[in-house]
Amino acid sequence: MKLSQVLSHTNQVERSKFINCIDKLCQDNKDDSDLSQQLDRIDGQLKSASGNEINQLFHLVQNHFKKHLQEQIALGGPQVSLLLNILARDGNSIATIHWVESLYAKEYQKIADLSHTLVLELEEEESGDIDRLSRLRTYRDCMAVAFNNDLKSNRTAKITEDERTILNVLAERLGLSREEVFSIEHSIDPIPEHGIDSSLELLREHGAIFINRRRSEVMAADEVVEIFHEIMGKEIHDKYALRILRSLSDAELSNILKFHGHKTRGISRQDKIATIAHSGLSIRSILANDLHAENTTQNQKKDRIKILIEEMDLDIQRIGSRLQDRIDVLLDFLKKNEEDEFNALSVSGYKELLESLSQATSNVESRIRSDFEIENKETLDPEHLKSLSITPLDILYLYSNDEIKTIRNDMGLPRKGNPRTQIIESFASANDRLIENYHLLASRDLQGLANAGIDIKESDIGVKFEEVTRSILEQLGLNVDEDLRKDINTAKDKADIIVSLENDDVIIGEAKSFKNGQFAKYASTSRQVKAYVKRCEVNGHRVAQVLIIAPEFSSDFIDAADMDTDINISLLEATGLQKILAAFKQRRNPNFSPKLLTKGGLLKADLISKSI
Known part of the structure; x- marks a missing residue:
């Protein structure tokens, strides 16, 4: 965190x-x-x-x-x-x-x-x-x-x-x-x-x-x-060292163990990896010396690091000519790539990956708890894993290369290419489809979603609309604070979205999918969000704005929101949020501020899109 x-x-x-x-x-x-x-x-x-x-x-x-x-x-x-x-x-x-x-x-x-x-x-x-x-x-x-x-x-x-x-x-x-x-x-x-x-x-x-x-x-x-x-x-996190170890051959793992006085006969591959990982060996020393056979030349060592980079499917353009240069490039890439790994999947995509792995293998939860030493009473949802800096790719590296290929094949993905990359991309593209059809989720258009290749139950549309809304706000660079949302929510009062701002200020978001026409339920929505505002204030946070997102709003709803003196409310249509995200992605250096969502009343997405 x-x-x-x-x-x-x-x-x-x-x-x-x-x-x-x-x-x-x-x-x-x-x-x-x-x-x-x-x-x-x-x-x-x-x-x-x-x-x-x-x-x-x-x-x-x-x-x-x-x-x-x-x-x-x-x-x-x-x-x-x-x-x-x-x-x-x-x-x-x-x-x-x-x-x-x-x-x-x-x-x-x-x-x-x-x-x-x-x-x-x-x-x-x-x-x-x-x-x-x-x-x-x-x-x-x-x-x-x-x-x-x-x-x-x-x-x-x-x-x-x-x-x-x-x-x-x-x-x-x-x-x-x-x-x-x-x-x-x-x-x-x-x-x-x-x-x-x-x-x-x-x-x-x-x-x-x-x-x-x-x-x-x-x-x-x-x-x-x-x-x-x-x-x-310690040059890199243990999880990155583990990725490297899982990319090495059995003979190379045995070389490392022999160098440090460990037995190798009758030891399984998984036990070899676990022994090396838990002993706290220098990963630089492993790459430069320990994994290689005794008579390996310097050129052979350099070639092995080059092959390792290719096998791990790392997008590194220049690897250097000396052995230490190649090791530096490999370690630096792993250290700097964590943020990109998180951005590869939204929270909803991460959640679907975990659910899919649970169906494919029965022990994904026990693997996560064992490898990352997480207490049994802690939940393993994407939000908690993210706060522990555990990325979707970290989860896939809990499986051996053979296991991950089997999972990839069972998902019906192409058999050529890096299986972990293919699995991540498959969930990323599924999330992109949901964002592209966000307006259909908002209006609960089950037939339109089916025509777009999205298989979803009508009972799940509301939850999925909330998840995709959070994903869009994250892509806009906002700090969607799931941990704070859990702290604030009770069994009775459950806010859909909390965006953390500076100085302990927050934006409370409410995502309302609605099937027939314009959303008009102001009285019930007002009671909901006021309860969330009270919960935030009790927990020491000032609510800068309440943001309500729906397919469309009735004129009565807009007027009632404008006249409400108890809280500041901004309204945003689902298609408008789609426009803002599209404009954000088109800009080379987008400039989106959360203040654009705090103007109050019905927000004009076209003007916001031009100002990004």
Whole structure:
């Protein structure tokens, strides 16, 4: 979840520690001209600043924030580092405290067991892989010196931030996994088994996480998680590393395991991938060295990376001539492509993909929960998955290449080309058809929809109209806030759409499909939206506008909306929203502002389209 969204989902008390941290960094770095200008705009009153202003300040002090976190994590000790490793994993950025505790207990036991095994191996000089043991021993000796150095000066033994930075580089150069690093540290400076509350509070105190006490929930903003990765030396998200591993051959997976002292005989492909993925190996080291056979030449390694890029169907034009250039291009593409992956499918398209996979395979939910470590009580709807930064393509990569080809074939898609790309495009084109025939959904024209090749039950048209309306608003660049909508909605009052604006303002949207003629039910619609407005205001949000979308409005409805003094209402015909989206897509650099929807009365789509 983006920082701006986290701020809109937390109250003043819950975000106070983060704001205090940003405030201190601002005061300490007033010589930064950009930062100083932004502080002047809010007159130095950071505690009363809007979520958008806080977000802008954070991005200005981001490098200082990273330095601050590095210092505090080093002081926090191994338990804080292990917690950071858990919270930085895909799917764990939003989780209940109870779930984080269970993940910590599981991780602790794994580290403790491996630590015991490594100590025994290092004490037996003649056993195992001598080269691997030599690397492990070198790292252990360096860590022991770093930890015990303070004792010479009669200070408490600990590893400082500077020492940690050097040890991270050493671990990377020696080709050690994050799991091995934690295990060696555990043998020197034991990680506490229980009591993570104090470590969570330390992370909260220094702005790394937010804690929602009402829901007993830990939240780490996406931007802060990226900083976690930088501190840990993690170049890409685990989910991207997993995509690369699933594109490698069995022999290549075995090469990686052998290099790090793991067994390969009798181990299934899935277990090989899981072992490599969970051990926290450097993906750069895997691509540059580990996956290749011992006598592989530099040219052969370069060719393999080129083939890998082609096999993953990545749209990369220039891959470079050197091995490291090709690895850089591959990793940079994966890091920068997440937003495009989300935009490939609307929320409704994402939902249909999940439903289709559930019909094709019985275990899609268990795969998602297992791979992304999501608590059983959490829903797996597109909105929640999106807040965890899990894209539709991430879901498809939960399946092996053979499984995904079978799913593609069962869907009746062409057998040539990349199956994952074909599946995504099939749902994207289905959503495009719905947008093209949006006016038919609005007027509940079942025959017209059937003639357009859209198979839908009449009972589902209302829900589908809401979903497609949200999709259109998203494509216009608006922040359709599904998490906030869930927070505000009750069993009785259920708003169709919430659009988050700056300064905790919102637009409430209501999508009304109607079969016969003009929509005229103002009294009932007014009662509905006023209840939603009240719910928003109780939750600390100001309603800037209510937007009602329908096929057409009667003159009585338009007059009643104009005369309503309790709330500001804008009306927009479905065909008008289609026109606005069409104009938006035709512009090379469209300029659409949500203020265009807040003018009040019946909106003139033609004028809005010209102003984009």
